[in-house]
Amino acid sequence: MARSSTTADVFNAIAEAHRRDILDALIGGEKAVGTIVDDLSMSQPQVSKHLRVLSEVGLVASRADGRRRLYRLEPARLRPFHEWLAKYEQAMHDRLDRVDDYLKDLQRQGETP
């Protein structure tokens, strides 16, 4: 069977740990595939394969530099993920506030014997 194309979806793209490592490696600025290979101790075909998936969803972009290609992060494309996560931030904060209240209560009880 021919391989079906990878889901063109940011969530799918970042579900793979190596692809997150590659994004991390690009935070500092654009890099050639060979540099990423050296940084992450992955094979060149492996890195190229992941870069293609990341390019397809727009999380990385590339430009020619002579015979090399330089890859860079396109962090704006993480927006769908960020928006999804933001919904849970409030819930997390509420829960942490409750933990905080509880700890304060405990502390107060400790102070007043």
Added chain:
Amino acid sequence: MIEFPNELEILITREFEAPIQLVFDVFTQEEHVRNTFAPFGEEMKVCSIDLRVGGDYHFVMVTDDGTEMSFRGTYLEVEPPTRSVQTWLFEGWPDAEAVETMDLHETDGVTTLAWKLAFKDQAGRDHMTKYDGLEANFDNVERYLRSLLVA
């Protein structure tokens, strides 16, 4: 799948859901190669193929910063729709000379490609393994075949 069976060779195996004659044509006819050769959508400045034993091919693509990448060679074996063997020279790296072999076979409508690049020396092969357009070219072919078969 990409493999490095020894220090001189690169071997790529791919399956395409397409009849063997069409896959052969996509790799050997100018009109198709023009649409699939450039791994990152570079402009194809030259695309000429003289598909017969002793015939030459020449491809030149121009990257978005204006660098020209020229590939040329001569056909050594032409056996449609299953096989072609040709010399392969990328003019950017003087030492990177190779022999390219394409073998195809079809089973139940799926055509399997075994593509091999055998370099004269290891320096040539190592140049090529640092270049990340190698498999993108076959991804293009896969996508292109799908578009032809849907149309």
